[in-house]
Amino acid sequence: MNPISIAKALRARGVLGLNGRNGEFMLPYNARSRYPLVDDKVLTKALAARHGVAVPELYAVIEIPHQIRELHARVAARHEFVVKPARGSGGEGIVVVTGRTSEGYRAIDGSTYTHEELEFHLSNILAGVYSLGGEPDKAIVEYRVQFDPLFERVAYRGVPDVRIIVFLGVPVMAMVRLPTRKSGGKANLHQGALGTGVCMDTGTTLSAVQGTRIVDIHPDTGNPVAGIRIPHWQRLLEIAARSYEITGLGYQGIDIVLDRDRGPMILELNARPGLAIQIANRAGLRPRPWIR
Ligand SMILES: Nc1ncnc2c1ncn2[C@@H]1O[C@H](COP(=O)(O)OP(=O)(O)O)[C@@H](O)[C@H]1O
Numbered sequence: 001m002n003p004i005s006i007a008k009a010l011r012a013r014g015v016l017g018l019n020g021r022n023g024e025f026m027l028p029y030n031a032r033s034r035y036p037l038v039d040d041k042v043l044t045k046a047l048a049a050r051h052g053v054a055v056p057e058l059y060a061v062i063e064i065p066h067q068i069r070e071l072h073a074r075v076a077a078r079h080e081f082v083v084k085p086a087r088g089s090g091g092e093g094i095v096v097v098t099g100r101t102s103e104g105y106r107a108i109d110g111s112t113y114t115h116e117e118l119e120f121h122l123s124n125i126l127a128g129v130y131s132l133g134g135e136p137d138k139a140i141v142e143y144r145v146q147f148d149p150l151f152e153r154v155a156y157r158g159v160p161d162v163r164i165i166v167f168l169g170v171p172v173m174a175m176v177r178l179p180t181r182k183s184g185g186k187a188n189l190h191q192g193a194l195g196t197g198v199c200m201d202t203g204t205t206l207s208a209v210q211g212t213r214i215v216d217i218h219p220d221t222g223n224p225v226a227g228i229r230i231p232h233w234q235r236l237l238e239i240a241a242r243s244y245e246i247t248g249l250g251y252q253g254i255d256i257v258l259d260r261d262r263g264p265m266i267l268e269l270n271a272r273p274g275l276a277i278q279i280a281n282r283a284g285l286r287p288r289p290w291i292r
Pocket residue numbers: 056082084088089090091092094096142143144145146158159160161179185186187188255267268
């Protein structure tokens with residue numbers, strides 16, 4: 001097919017493109033004044049907690065260079081924790097620490113960090129290496145989510161997350177993102193994670209995409225990705241609906257993780273949710289009845 005007939009075919013299927021998302025959804029429904037609430041994960045956490053929705057517990061916020069060396073003391077009692085840029089995206093700059101070595105820390109992808117190397121990583125975060133627009137940033141140190149055993153067969157090491165697109169408080173489309181060896185323990189599609197579609201009525205996973213390829217089997221665990229019933233699905237839909245109250249953003253993407261012991265938690269909210277969720281669901285966003 002030539003590019004013009006591809007564009008026509010996509011339009012006929014109701015696939016939302018970048019211009020449509022920006023011009024018809026973000027611009028009219030997302031007030032600019034509300035972006036800062038979701039662009040800074042420290043603020044999002046506080047906001048969600050105030051609305052009674054669980055978030056991974058915050059252990060520390062590191063804001064200025066001289067606090068960097070305090071990190072080791074702040075996490076002295078913990079074996080596992082996550083370091084991430086407050087204004088990061090796409091999984092960039094996130095280190096999921098799963099244990100200790102004699103000289104420092106072990107990360108979920110098998111790499112190790114000496115104390116100095118983790119300090120250097122933190123100074124890069126503060127300098128804005130991973131932040132939106134390259135502006136100076138803060139580093140968050142938080143609880144490491146323990147994934148629900150249900151996902152054991154289809155997640156390679158990291159924690160899967162459930163992305164839900166919410167339009168004016170109504171959850172319209174969802175996807176489960178499954179970490180792979182390639183994605184290094186993170187569930188971001190651009191890092192190589194799989195995205196499975198989700199049936200909105202039952203919360204059951206459908207087939208997946210990795211990049212632009214349709215996949216039925218998880219490449220690292222060899223198990224089928226479809227047919228998994230997401231636990232607490234009703235609660236997830238409720239949390240998604242609540243996210244509109246929390247931020248006032250009419251069109252947003254909410255990322256929820258399921259913790260084995262603590263249940264569903266909001267990981268983050270996005271004012272500019274990506275469009276690949278449509279590929280994962282093999283369906284366009286426009287025909288969803290609630291969005292017209
Ligand atoms: N506290 C955590 N515990 C375990 N895994 C995490 C945690 N925070 C992030 N991750 C992993 O990293 C991915 C990206 O995290 P997220 O906070 O959504 O940042 P980004 O804005 O970069 O997408 C998550 O989907 C998850 O797989």
